[in-house]
Structures are given as C-alpha cells and as structure tokens.
Amino acid sequence: MTQSFARSLGMRTILILVFAFLYIPIAVLVALSFNAGGLPTAWSGFSLKWYASLAGNSAILSAALNTLIVALVSTAIATLLGTLLAIGIEMRRQYGKGLEALIFAPMIIPDIVLAIALLSFFSMLNVTMGLHTIILAHVVFNLAFVCSVVRARLKSFDWSIVEASADLGASALTTFRRVTLPVIAPAVIAGALLAFTLSVDEFIIAFFTAGAGRASTTLPMQIYAMIRFGITPEINALATIVMAVSITALTLSQRLNRGVIGQ
Amino acid sequence: MKYTPSRSSLLLAPALAWLTALMVVPCALVLALAFFRRGTYGGIEYTFTLENFGLVFDPLYAGIFLNSARIAGTATLIAVIIGYAAAYAIAAAPRRLQPVLLFFAVLPFWSNYLIRTYAWIVLLNREGLVTQLLRWFGYTGEPPSMLYTEGAVIAGLVYNYLPFVILACYAPLSRLNPELAEASRDLGASAVTTFRRVILPLTVPGIAAGAVFVFVLSIGNFVTPALLGGGRFQMIGNLVYDQFLTANDWPFGAALAMALIAIMLLVLMAQALLADRAAGRAAEAGGDADG
Numbered sequence: 001m002t003q004s005f006a007r008s009l010g011m012r013t014i015l016i017l018v019f020a021f022l023y024i025p026i027a028v029l030v031a032l033s034f035n036a037g038g039l040p041t042a043w044s045g046f047s048l049k050w051y052a053s054l055a056g057n058s059a060i061l062s063a064a065l066n067t068l069i070v071a072l073v074s075t076a077i078a079t080l081l082g083t084l085l086a087i088g089i090e091m092r093r094q095y096g097k098g099l100e101a102l103i104f105a106p107m108i109i110p111d112i113v114l115a116i117a118l119l120s121f122f123s124m125l126n127v128t129m130g131l132h133t134i135i136l137a138h139v140v141f142n143l144a145f146v147c148s149v150v151r152a153r154l155k156s157f158d159w160s161i162v163e164a165s166a167d168l169g170a171s172a173l174t175t176f177r178r179v180t181l182p183v184i185a186p187a188v189i190a191g192a193l194l195a196f197t198l199s200v201d202e203f204i205i206a207f208f209t210a211g212a213g214r215a216s217t218t219l220p221m222q223i224y225a226m227i228r229f230g231i232t233p234e235i236n237a238l239a240t241i242v243m244a245v246s247i248t249a250l251t252l253s254q255r256l257n258r259g260v261i262g263q
Numbered sequence: 264m265k266y267t268p269s270r271s272s273l274l275l276a277p278a279l280a281w282l283t284a285l286m287v288v289p290c291a292l293v294l295a296l297a298f299f300r301r302g303t304y305g306g307i308e309y310t311f312t313l314e315n316f317g318l319v320f321d322p323l324y325a326g327i328f329l330n331s332a333r334i335a336g337t338a339t340l341i342a343v344i345i346g347y348a349a350a351y352a353i354a355a356a357p358r359r360l361q362p363v364l365l366f367f368a369v370l371p372f373w374s375n376y377l378i379r380t381y382a383w384i385v386l387l388n389r390e391g392l393v394t395q396l397l398r399w400f401g402y403t404g405e406p407p408s409m410l411y412t413e414g415a416v417i418a419g420l421v422y423n424y425l426p427f428v429i430l431a432c433y434a435p436l437s438r439l440n441p442e443l444a445e446a447s448r449d450l451g452a453s454a455v456t457t458f459r460r461v462i463l464p465l466t467v468p469g470i471a472a473g474a475v476f477v478f479v480l481s482i483g484n485f486v487t488p489a490l491l492g493g494g495r496f497q498m499i500g501n502l503v504y505d506q507f508l509t510a511n512d513w514p515f516g517a518a519l520a521m522a523l524i525a526i527m528l529l530v531l532m533a534q535a536l537l538a539d540r541a542a543g544r545a546a547e548a549g550g551d552a553d554g
Contacts, residue, residue, distance in 0.1 A: 007355075011351075011355045012352075014348050014349060014351075015349065015352045015353070015356070015364065018345060018348070018352075018368070018429075019367065021345070021425075022368065022371050022422075022425065025379070025382035025383060025385070025422065026371060026374070026379070028382065028385060029381070029382045029385055032385065081277050084275070085277075085278035088271040088275035091270075092271045099279075102279070102282055102287070105286060108479070108527070108531075109286075110479065110483030110500070110524075111483070112483050112485055112503050112504065112520070112523075113293070113503075113523060113524060114286065116503060116507050116516060116520055117286075117290045117520075118285065119507060120289065120293055121285075121288065121289035124292065136285055139281060140282065143282065197373060200375075201375040201376065208507070208508075223377050223378065224377055227380075227384065228489075235381065236385075239382075242374075242375050243375060243378060246373055247370060247373065247374060
C-alpha cells in the first residue's frame with residue numbers, strides 16, 4: 001500500500017517536472033509578449049502594444065503574407081498528391097521496399113541536406129528562386145506527411161465496398177467521390193492541417209530555396225533574422241501568434257483524426 | 264471495373280514524379296557534386312576527385328564531426344532518460360488520462376522550432392529568467408554566462424526533441440503486458456531487477472527509435488548551435504551551411520552532407536538491428552506468458 005503510494009507520488013513528480021520543463025519556456029515567452037515595459041527583467045503591467053506594433057511592421061506583414069501563400073499552395077498540392085499516393089499504395093497491397101523508402105525519405109533526410117540539394121538543383125538549372133521554389137520544395141515533405149496520415153486511415157478501409165460500387169455500375173470517379181472520399185475525408189483534412197502547420201513553421205529549406213533579396217522572405221526567415229539581432233518584445237508577440245496558429249491547426253487536426261498523428 | 268495495378272500506378276505517378284524530380288534527382292546531384300573540384304573562383308570544376316572526402320577526415324573537420332557527435336550524443340542520452348521516465352509515468356497514469364497527457368507532451372513539438380529555441384535565449388541570457396530567479400534567491404554576483412555555451416546548445420536540443428522520445432517510448436510501454444512484471448515480482452525479483460530484466464528489454468525498440476531521432480536531428484542541426492551557441496560551437500550542419508552560403512565551396516559542402524547521410528544510415532541500421540533482436544525477445548516473452 002505505502003509502496004504503491006510512493007510509486008504514484010514518484011510518477012506524479014516526474015510528470016510535473018517534465019511538463020514544467022516543456023511549458024515554462026513557452027509560457028515565459030507568452031507572458032513577456034504582454035509586458036508593457038517590454039523588458040524581460042521586470043513586469044510593468046499588461047499591454048497589447050507589442051501586438052499593435054507588429055501590425056505596423058511592414059517587413060513582418062509581407063513575410064506573413066508570403067508564408068500564407070507558400071503554406072496554402074504547397075498544402076493544396078501536397079494534399080492532392082499525397083492522398084492519391086496513399087490510395088494507390090494501399091490499393092496495391094504489395095509494394096517494394098524501395099517505394100516505402102522513397103516515401104519515408106523526406107521525413108528523415110536532414111533538412112539541411114534537402115535544402116542544399118534543392119539549392120544546387122535550382123541553381124544548376126538556372127531557375128530563378130523565389131516563393132515558387134519554396135512551394136516546390138515544401139510539397140516534397142508535406143506530401144510524405146499527408147500520405148502517412150491518409151494511409152493510416154486506409155489500413156482499416158474495406159476495399160470490397162469499392163468493388164461493390166463498381167459492380168453496381170458506378171464509374172471510378174463516382175466511386176471515389178461517393179465511397180472512398182467520405183471515409184478518408186477526416187484523415188485528408190487532418191493531413192492538410194498538418195502539412196499547413198509544417199509549412200508555416202519550416203525555416204531551413206525555405207531559407208535555402210528563397211533566392212536572393214527580401215521579396216520572398218517567409219515568417220520563419222524573418223523571425224530568424226530578428227532573433228539573431230537580439231531579443232525584442234516584438235518577437236515575443238510574433239512568437240505567441242505563430243504558436244497559437246500552429247497549435248490551433250494541430251489540435252483541430254488531432255481531433256479530426258484521433259491518435260493517427262501520435263503514432 | 265476492378266482496381267488494377269495499372270490503375271494504382273496512375274494514382275502513384277504524380278507524387279512519385281514530384282519526389283523523383285525534387286528529391287531523388289537533387290540528392291543524386293549533391294552526391295555527384297561531392298566528386299568534383301572547386302573552381303578557382305568558387306564555381307565547380309568538372310574534374311573527378313576524391314579530395315573532398317579526404318578533407319572530411321582532415322583533423323580540423325574530423326574534430327568538428329567528433330564535437331557534433333559528442334553534443335548530439337549527450338543530448339540524446341539526456342532526452343532518452345527524461346523522455347523514458349515521462350513515458351513511463353504517462354503509461355502508469357489512469358487509462359483515460361493517458362491520451363490527454365500524451366497530447367500535451369507532444370504539443371510543443373508542433374510549434375515553431377525557431378521560437379522554441381528562442382525561448383531558451385530568453386531564459387538563459389544574462390538578464391534572463393534564470394538570472395532573475397538566482398537573484399530572487401539572494402544571489403548577488405555577476406550574472407552567470409549560460410547562453411552561448413555547449414550546455415545551452417544541449418539544453419536546446421533536448422528541449423526541442425524530447426516530445427518525440429516520449430512518444431516513441433510510450434508506444435511499447437503502453438503495450439507492455441502487466442502480467443509479465445507481476446510474474447517477475449511473484450517469482451521474487453526486486454522492482455529494480457524486474458525493470459532491468461523484463462520491462463527495459465521489451466521497450467528497447469521505443470528507446471532506439473527515440474534515440475535515433477534525437478541523434479540524427481541533432482547532429483545535422485545548424486539552427487540551435489547558431490542561436491544558442493552564438494556561433495562558437497560549429498557543428499556539421501553549420502559547416503555545410505558555411506560551404507554553401509559563405510565559403511562557396513559546394514563540392515566540399517556536398518561531401519560533408521554525404522558524410523551526414525552516411526552517419527544517419529549507420530545509426531538507422533543499428534536501430535533496425537536492435538529492433539529485430541528486441542522483437543525476437545518479445546516473441547519469446549509472449550510465448551512464455553502463454554505457456
């Protein structure tokens with residue numbers, strides 16, 4: 001009895017310490033974003049002025065717009081291609097290890113390697129780099145994540161209903177629209193939300209494939225430049241907004257697709 | 264109308280074409296680049312050479328590799344210890360609480376990497392929260408220099424990748440058959456022995472998966488050393504970055520990137536080996552439990 005009490009006390013202590021470690025740094029950042037004085041050293045009252053000053057910062061606004069364009073376009077392409085890929089693979093039932101490796105590769109190749117590979121590739125082809133090259137690059141890893149989320153859903157899919165639909169005279173497209181899609185829709189949306197978040201947050205590959213000049217600076221690139229410059233209250237406010245966006249998208253994604261992302 | 268292999272190929276084609284054009288070909292290109300010479304003015308001279316790989320083993324650069332391996336290794340060890348303990352505690356919590364705890368353990372992982380790293384600058388800088396806390400406890404000396412140290416880099420890496428270790432270790436821990444531990448206790452083994460001889464061996468695959476993830480991502484990292492190490496701690500990632508964006512020696516940068524991939528593949532192979540052996544053990548343990 002006492003032993004199990006000590007055990008559960010120990011377990012609780014571990015959980016409290018780990019969650020403190022995970023959340024205190026973020027919480028400090030969020031709290032400081034509302035600090036009127038802006039200093040990390042002293043609390044001088046609640047204020048939204050750093051958020052207001054973000055709204056007047058044209059560099060940040062244009063970076064935010066760029067990020068939105070990149071994330072929306074790359075998510076749309078990756079969701080379409082990734083979903084088709086997932087259906088194609090799961091339908092096959094047997095496929096080579098090579099195919100599996102090809103699909104997993106973008107998730108495990110170090111970002112820096114993919115980044116320099118794409119930089120070399122684009123510059124060798126004399127492609128002018130900009131938002132379009134960031135989009136091309138982001139689809140590579142987004143595709144892999146969408147595919148894995150949709151595949152997880154398809155694992156329990158009963159393919160005989162597809163055959164039944166075909167036997168009843170439905171075309172392949174109708175079968176997809178009326179039978180397959182309704183079943184996988186939550187996973188497709190969850191995958192898209194995940195891809196959107198990954199794209200919004202992605203820094204290294206964007207940094208290498210954005211090309212010269214400030215025109216195609218994305219939000220993470222802007223944040224990196226600001227951090228290197230030093231701590232400013234504006235970064236705290238920006239960081240809080242960016243975290244709120246990713247966490248909202250992720251929570252939605254998780255709700256739509258219970259557990260799949262966690263696996 | 265049945266689904267046929269040719270039909271499924273049609274579905275696979277666009278994605279595979281994309282991955283081939285924008286991942287396979289560029290990576291092959293980097294591999295090829297590594298065998299060329301750097302031109303006099305920073306361009307690429309298309310003559311075959313192994314010099315770039317030789318340079319990787321130059322004491323200066325080999326030192327950076329060892330340094331990176333040490334930093335990544337330390338971060339991995341710490342992350343695995345904390346992550347395993349956390350996963351164990353989550354798996355021991357009431358069933359209905361477990362998904363919630365797991366979700367909140369992983370949530371920070373999905374927020375921006377740069378921001379999570381920046382949070383540590385806020386904590387560790389000379390007038391940061393840690394210094395404030397020390398003052399509050401009556402410390403009056405010079406603010407300790409914690410930022411721009413190897414410790415700061417390691418802390419940043421552990422912080423960023425810990426959620427994944429928790430996730431990876433939780434999977435086998437939650438599937439663990441509680442009867443095995445009970446049987447071990449009933450047969451007179453102490454709690455420590457039960458952990459060491461029963462629980463730990465069965466959860467090795469999770470530990471290995473988490474460790475590989477932290478190690479691979481840490482050793483190729485360039486953001487954390489740049490921000491928390493203040494540029495004083497060169498890691499392989501920083502070296503690759505420099506060759507491509509400042510030194511303009513792409514062939515050498517390519518060779519470094521290939522060395523990084525080689526390390527990654529070695530680590531992944533070691534993990535696969537460990538997982539295989541553990542699978543064998545799990546099958547044995549399962550058989551024993553049935554028998």
